[in-house]
Amino acid sequence: GNLPPDYRISLIDIGLVIEYLMGGAYRCNYTRKRFRTLYHNLFGPKRPKALKLLGMEDDVPLRRGRKTTKKREEEVDIDLDDPEINHFPFPFHELMVWAVLMKRQKMALFFWQHGEEAMAKALVACKLCKAMAHEASENDMVDDISQELNHNSRDFGQLAVELLDQSYKQDEQLAMKLLTYELKNWSNATCLQLAVAAKHRDFIAHTCSQMLLTDMWMGRLRMRKNSGLKVILGILLPPSILSLEFKNKDDMPYMSQAQEIHLQEKEPEEPEKPSKEKDEEDMELTAMLGRNSGESSRKKDEEEVQSRHRLIPLGRKIYEFYNAPIVKFWFYTLAYIGYLMLFNYIVLVKMERWPSTQEWIVISYIFTLGIEKMREILMSEPGKLLQKVKVWLQEYWNVTDLIAILLFSVGMILRLQDQPFRSDGRVIYCVNIIYWYIRLLDIFGVNKYLGPYVMMIGKMMIDMMYFVIIMLVVLMSFGVARQAILFPNEEPSWKLAKNIFYMPYWMIYGEVFADQIDRKQVYDSHTPKSGI
Numbered sequence: 001g002n003l004p005p006d007y008r009i010s011l012i013d014i015g016l017v018i019e020y021l022m023g024g025a026y027r028c029n030y031t032r033k034r035f036r037t038l039y040h041n042l043f044g045p046k047r048p049k050a051l052k053l054l055g056m057e058d059d060v061p062l063r064r065g066r067k068t069t070k071k072r073e074e075e076v077d078i079d080l081d082d083p084e085i086n087h088f089p090f091p092f093h094e095l096m097v098w099a100v101l102m103k104r105q106k107m108a109l110f111f112w113q114h115g116e117e118a119m120a121k122a123l124v125a126c127k128l129c130k131a132m133a134h135e136a137s138e139n140d141m142v143d144d145i146s147q148e149l150n151h152n153s154r155d156f157g158q159l160a161v162e163l164l165d166q167s168y169k170q171d172e173q174l175a176m177k178l179l180t181y182e183l184k185n186w187s188n189a190t191c192l193q194l195a196v197a198a199k200h201r202d203f204i205a206h207t208c209s210q211m212l213l214t215d216m217w218m219g220r221l222r223m224r225k226n227s228g229l230k231v232i233l234g235i236l237l238p239p240s241i242l243s244l245e246f247k248n249k250d251d252m253p254y255m256s257q258a259q260e261i262h263l264q265e266k267e268p269e270e271p272e273k274p275s276k277e278k279d280e281e282d283m284e285l286t287a288m289l290g291r292n293s294g295e296s297s298r299k300k301d302e303e304e305v306q307s308r309h310r311l312i313p314l315g316r317k318i319y320e321f322y323n324a325p326i327v328k329f330w331f332y333t334l335a336y337i338g339y340l341m342l343f344n345y346i347v348l349v350k351m352e353r354w355p356s357t358q359e360w361i362v363i364s365y366i367f368t369l370g371i372e373k374m375r376e377i378l379m380s381e382p383g384k385l386l387q388k389v390k391v392w393l394q395e396y397w398n399v400t401d402l403i404a405i406l407l408f409s410v411g412m413i414l415r416l417q418d419q420p421f422r423s424d425g426r427v428i429y430c431v432n433i434i435y436w437y438i439r440l441l442d443i444f445g446v447n448k449y450l451g452p453y454v455m456m457i458g459k460m461m462i463d464m465m466y467f468v469i470i471m472l473v474v475l476m477s478f479g480v481a482r483q484a485i486l487f488p489n490e491e492p493s494w495k496l497a498k499n500i501f502y503m504p505y506w507m508i509y510g511e512v513f514a515d516q517i518d519r520k521q522v523y524d525s526h527t528p529k530s531g532i
Contacts (some may be wrong), residue, residue, distance in 0.1 A: 012036060021131035024197055025381035025391050027187045090115060090185050100125045105152050119191050120183050122160035127198035129153035161202050168208040176212045219324025220247045231330045234321060241321050246312050333443055339365045347430050370405050397442055404435045479504040
């Protein structure tokens with residue numbers, strides 16, 4: 001409704017809409033530099049010359065009345081053999097997205113059945129429909145539109161789950177590789193990332209996705225039971241790393257091609273024997289084994305698998321141990337607990353004029369944490385810095401971390417000053433440590449037992465706000481009436497706003513302030529009456 005009447009919507013505008021609906025760091029092909037250059041060559045000032053090279057006629061008349069500047073004409077470099085100029089590399093992708101945006105469900109399902117990357121297309125369509133349904137509900141549109149878009153989103157989500165289930169039943173390894181394959185046509189995202197962006201819980205809860213996430217979480221470590229204890233033991237007692245089992249590259253189907261090349265460079269392969277010696281050994285082995293070679297060959301295969309696990313170099317074991325996500329998590333957890341203990345010591349003991357060793361360690365921890373947050377922003381996917389910051393701030397814990405770091409920095413600056421600013425800095429320290437204890441809830445979320453309760457508490461806090469608003473209405477009505485009746489001669493002051501809520505709030509917990517309800521003097525019941 002804000003566009004001018006004669007405005008012509010371009011594919012670049014459509015790309016911006018798709019990026020907005022997909023959210024996060026998603027980058028549509030329509031907004032990339034190469035496509036924008038080609039699009040402007042075909043539909044911009046260079047349109048006549050570009051169409052002439054393509055053998056097409058211009059159907060858009062030139063507008064008159066424009067002031068033109070004389071410049072040297074630039075040659076339009078267009079390769080007619082380039083498939084991206086003559087047609088889109090994946091036309092059914094573009095047609096399906098167009099049908100989804102136009103709310104043509106049957107046509108979108110038809111285009112989904114054709115072309116490549118069916119799982120990715122289903123997840124993208126699921127996300128687009130869900131985002132459009134959210135926008136429709138926010139803009140107070142007809143409820144039927146939002147419900148219809150949610151229904152379309154569920155249809156595409158169900159197709160993605162069914163396709164994943166069928167792929168997993170046929171080949172588990174290829175199904176896991178399918179989830180981690182980077183899709184160039186979809187902003188280099190993976191199917192797993194698209195499912196997370198669409199908040200497709202059924203897809204993420206599938207056995208294939210859970211096995212993949214578990215393998216990625218463990219890295220190259222092969223652990224079944226008591227993984228946390230083994231990792232902590234390896235951190236505290238490094239020689240115990242040698243007793244741990246590790247996976248080979250065949251047991252890691254989720255690795256990308258670049259990771260496989262890196263692994264092959266780091267991990268030397270066993271030298272192969274000459275072909276003649278190999279053939280002679282095979283003939284001798286066949287003659288010796290005879291008919292009963294089946295069982296021994298199986299044993300040999302098992303021994304080869306075990307030997308391959310044992311042949312991982314010592315340096316490689318140490319590198320893979322410290323590079324595993326689960327080890328990094330426990331390193332972070334232990335360091336965080338140590339940081340909290342030192343912070344407790346700082347706020348509980350007397351604060352000296354200059355920071356102690358423990359306080360300098362805490363300051364260093366906060367300082368390095370701030371540097372890490374800056375690194376996260378700079379290393380994130382979006383290209384522009386503003387977009388990086390915007391995507392980073394979409395995470396709740398990142399926002400709270402930023403506030404806590406800034407608050408601690410203010411407290412540290414005040415703490416280094418003379419009195420009374422030093423006392424103010426100590427108070428800020430005491431308030432700041434409350435947040436760092438609450439930050440433990442994010443660590444608890446990893447645990448399979450505590451994690452669901454943390455999620456439930458978070459959702460209950462959001463729902464509780466509605467009850468607080470209702471209670472606030474009742475509390476305010478009682479507080480105003482009580483204040484007006486008990487104190488009819490008050491002068492205008494901001495303290496009246498405090499008194500409206502202060503005592504009624506404590507009355508919720510049973511404190512009725514009986515001595516202030518009736519201010520008249522009463523007779524002592526223990527005083528004997530005259531004449532008795």
